[in-house]
Amino acid sequence: MKYSKTRREVIKTMGIAAMGAMTLPFSYFCKREDNDIKINENLNTTNLKKDTKDEMLKRAVPSSGELIPVVGLGSWQQFDVGSSDNDREPLRAVLKLMVDQGGKVIDSSPMYGRSESVIGDLTSELGLSDKFFFATKVWTRGREDGISQMEDSARKMKRDVIDLMQVHNLVDWETHLQTLRAWKKEGRVRYFGITTSQDSVHDEIEEIVKSEKPDFVQFNYSIKERNAEKSLLKAALDSGTAVLINEPYDKGNLFSDVKDKKLPEWAAEYDIKSWGQFFLKYIISHPAVTCVIPGTSNPKHLVDNMGAGYGKLPDENGRKKMAEFYDKL
Ligand SMILES: NC(=O)c1ccc[n+]([C@@H]2O[C@H](COP(=O)([O-])OP(=O)(O)OC[C@H]3O[C@@H](n4cnc5c(N)ncnc54)[C@H](OP(=O)(O)O)[C@@H]3O)[C@@H](O)[C@H]2O)c1
Helix, strand or coil, X not given: CCCCCCHHHHHHHHHHHHHCCXXXXXXXXXXXXXXXXXXXXXXXXXXXXXXXXXXXXXXXXXCCCCEEECECEECCCCCCCCCCHHHHHHHHHHHHHHHHCCCCEEECCHHHCCHHHHHHHHHHHCCCHHHCEEEEEECCCXXXXXXXXXXXXXXXXXCCCEEEEEEHHHCCHHHHHHHHHHHHHHCCEEEEEEECCCHHHHHHHHHHHHHHCCCEEEEECCCCCCHHHCCHHHHHHHHCCEEEEECCCHHHHHHHHCCXXXXXXXXXXXXXXXXXXXXXXXXXXXXXXXXXXXXCCCHHHHHHHHHCCCCCCCCHHHHHHHHHHHHCC
């Protein structure tokens, strides 16, 4: 199947979207071979490689113009594992496939147990450290403790420079933002941001986005939990702040809602082949969203998720239809 826009046009359009055009045309097309992913139930990862010559859709980080692929990876729980092959083999496959499928952003936190170390170990062991965009967080109080924790994170992730350092759940955010502004000037982090995963904190984080204009803001948003649509997403767009979306599957709960339910036929109009892609394309198609970070340790799910970064996206009417369909399930 061939689509009408070239990759360059798609990237340009999406970059403009993230830079602030609320009225962008919603119908994006990605030139791509018709190459369904062969998913092997036994997780034989050689069959998971998608034979595509095209790149994943990208959005621009407003503060720099850097283009980043729209689907990334979360690591809470999934990467908090021991050092046995049994624990780590699926994660090696996940990381290799992610690079293969064009994903880049991986999100962690000192709150996620061994996750930062496991990411550092595996990306370095696989020789893939330079293929990822490393995002992690500071989650403590006080300037000195914050500095020590951030240095520790860089050591664990085996990076001299962390791409994105975020203040986790706004803990002592005023202190850490001061440090991070200085660190950005010194080149110790490339970007800084703030996070939450609670609707009840959206108003507060919106005020901080407007007043502090961080490079990134990360918050929860899904087809089920749409509070961010009230004003937070638009505020981020207007403030020139890139948006990472966490809990896009409402921690996996969305899959229970659609258990034994068929995708609507019209989902194919947006190149949607699974419920996962239905949920992720709903998010990615919002013009304020820079990257969505579903968590998984399952190679098959990873490929499914990355697939949402390719092909057509719904326009505004399509998004409405998707939300109404979900609401009636
Ligand atoms: N305040 C914060 O900063 C904050 C808070 C929460 C989360 N986060 C970040 O956001 C990331 C994502 O959130 P989350 O992991 O809590 O929730 P989520 O991404 O909404 O859901 C993860 C769940 O969905 C399942 N899943 C993933 N892909 C799937 C697919 N294609 N098909 C079926 N099931 C699938 C995963 O199971 P499998 O492993 O079996 O695939 C897991 O149970 C976190 O990992 C973390 O990095 C940040």
